[in-house]
Amino acid sequence: MIAAFAAAAALALGGCESGADPIVPSGDAGYAAIAVDRSAAAPQRYALAPGDIVSVRVYDEAELSVDEIALDNAGVVSLPLIGDVRAAGRTATELAQTIEAAYAADYVRDPRVSVLVKKTQVRTIAVEGEVELPGVYPYTDGQTLLTALALARSPTEKAKLDEVMIFRTVGDERMAGRFDAQAIRGGRMPDVALLPGDTVVVGFSSARGIFLDAVRALPVIGIFRPWP
Structure with a gap:
C-alpha cells in the first residue's frame, strides 16, 4: 500500500512538472509560481485596457x-x-x-x-459562494483574497475555507486555483494578490459546482493552472 501511494504521488508530481495534469503544487513551490501576482499588491502605474x-x-x-x-x-x-x-x-x-x-x-x-x-473602465472583482454578501466589488490596487472576503462580509459558518477558488483570465487563457483561506488568516500561507476581473468562489456555488466537485479531489492547494 505504501509503495502504491508513493508511486501515485510521483505521478502527480510528474504531472505538475509537465503541465499536462491539472494537479498543482503546494507550499513554497506553489507560491513561487505566483510571485508575479504577489508583486501586484504594490501600487503600479496604470496599464491601459479596452474601453479606456x-x-x-x-x-x-x-x-x-x-x-x-x-x-x-x-x-x-x-x-x-x-x-x-x-x-x-x-x-x-x-x-x-x-x-x-x-x-x-x-x-x-x-x-x-x-x-x-x-x-478608465470600471475595474471589478466578484465574490461568490458561501459569503454573507456575494456580489461584484470595485477593484483597488493591492487588493488580496482576504480583503475581498472582508468586502463580502466574510464567509458563512458553512463555508469550507480550504476550498476557496480564484478564477482568472490571463490573455486568452482561463486559469483557476484553490487556496486555503484559514491557513492564510493564520499566517501559515501568504495571502493571494488579486487582479481586476478575478472571481473568488468560497465553498460550494451552484454556478460552479462541477468545477468545485473536481477540485475537491485534488490532493494539494497552490497555484493557478489552466482550466477549460
Missing part, C-alpha cells in the same frame, strides 16, 4: 493630435497617418513613446508626444 479613453497630443502638430479616442475591443487606437497602434497593457508613457517612434520613422522629425488617460 485617452487624448494624444503631438506637439506643434495639431492635425495629428486627437482630443479623445477610445481603445477598441482589441486594445488598439487608430491615429492619423500611422493607423492602428496597440495600446492595451501599456502605460500612458509607454504608449506615448510608441507613438513617437511610429511618427519619427516616416512622418515627423523629433516628435514629442504626450498621452493623457481621460477615462
Whole structure:
C-alpha cells in the first residue's frame, strides 16, 4: 500500500512538472509560481485596457493630435497617418513613446508626444459562494483574497475555507486555483494578490459546482493552472 501511494504521488508530481495534469503544487513551490501576482499588491502605474479613453497630443502638430479616442475591443487606437497602434497593457508613457517612434520613422522629425488617460473602465472583482454578501466589488490596487472576503462580509459558518477558488483570465487563457483561506488568516500561507476581473468562489456555488466537485479531489492547494 505504501509503495502504491508513493508511486501515485510521483505521478502527480510528474504531472505538475509537465503541465499536462491539472494537479498543482503546494507550499513554497506553489507560491513561487505566483510571485508575479504577489508583486501586484504594490501600487503600479496604470496599464491601459479596452474601453479606456485617452487624448494624444503631438506637439506643434495639431492635425495629428486627437482630443479623445477610445481603445477598441482589441486594445488598439487608430491615429492619423500611422493607423492602428496597440495600446492595451501599456502605460500612458509607454504608449506615448510608441507613438513617437511610429511618427519619427516616416512622418515627423523629433516628435514629442504626450498621452493623457481621460477615462478608465470600471475595474471589478466578484465574490461568490458561501459569503454573507456575494456580489461584484470595485477593484483597488493591492487588493488580496482576504480583503475581498472582508468586502463580502466574510464567509458563512458553512463555508469550507480550504476550498476557496480564484478564477482568472490571463490573455486568452482561463486559469483557476484553490487556496486555503484559514491557513492564510493564520499566517501559515501568504495571502493571494488579486487582479481586476478575478472571481473568488468560497465553498460550494451552484454556478460552479462541477468545477468545485473536481477540485475537491485534488490532493494539494497552490497555484493557478489552466482550466477549460
